């Protein structure tokens with residue numbers, strides 16, 4: 272029998288002198304949230320959770336019922352344990368302070384409770400993404416500005432993928448490991464130790480319908496992929512786009528590839544579609560820890576100093592040689 276996720280984390284924490292057990296406790300609560308979300312996602316129409324909620328989030332996106340339900344599940348599972356000082360969610364305008372009746376802890380968490388939720392009604396994989404930061408020293412009542420830490424300061428990042436299997440993939444800065452939920456036992460078990468993103472790939476992922484809005488370097492790169500053996504790359508590429516970042520990134524962790532949600536001119540008010548705090552930073556931590564590269568095209572994503580909780584950034588991540596090639600195209604213009 273392989274190790275459970277909690278055994279794995281406890282053994283990892285034993286290597287850290289003076290570890291208090293707080294982090295292990297926090298992870299336990301996150302696991303519990305993901306199990307409950309997996310249950311609801313899995314039951315779908317049987318328990319009446321599909322469809323639109325008829326509301327909008329802070330970013331003006333229509334919320335699904337499950338966006339709201341899963342946000343609530345994540346908060347309830349994590350607010351009581353005494354490990355967190357505050358939370359921030361893609362689905363909430365402002366940060367969530369830990370209610371007074373519960374002790375406050377030393378960590379902050381940002382999360383997207385149901386990423387790719389536009390896929391939920393068509394029974395396609397979705398996920399939960401989270402990123403753990405330290406609450407700044409001496410801060411007992413955190414504000415949004417306490418979350419404005421670059422991705423390089425993350426203590427842990429992970430995602431749960433609700434696909435044919437439910438998996439949790441995470442890093443604490445010591446490589447990337449994947450765990451699969453055994454529903455009969457009710458626990459996650461190590462199934463994918465030391466995940467590595469292959470340095471080369473013949474697969475790219477991008478929403479092609481945005482093509483006319485891309486900048487020249489991305490136009491050039493994708494054009495070369497499409498030309499295949501008949502173009503300068505002299506090899507054929509395959510395209511995949513699930514439209515759930517968790518599923519697209521998971522594929523890249525399993526077999527390589529490049530994922531792009533690049534800068535585009537579709538909406539002048541935003542630099543990209545994906546959110547730095549809930550999507551780009553946690554995925555970058557995971558992908559970099561697995562040997563991949565993550566960039567906006569011009570800068571390393573994790574080096575960005577956040578300026579807003581719901582800030583959006585261009586995202587280009589995955590196999591090292593392909594991402595570096597596209598980054599070099601940005602330098603050519």
Ligand code: AHM
Pocket residue numbers: 332361383385386387388389478514515516517519532544
């Ligand atoms: P969400 O957090 O509102 O679900 O949006 C994020 C999703 C990502 O999972 C995915 O990569 C992207 O948005 C898909 O966007 P598009 O529908 O424009 O292709």
Ligand code: MG
Pocket residue numbers: 361383385386387550
């Ligand atoms: Mg999302």
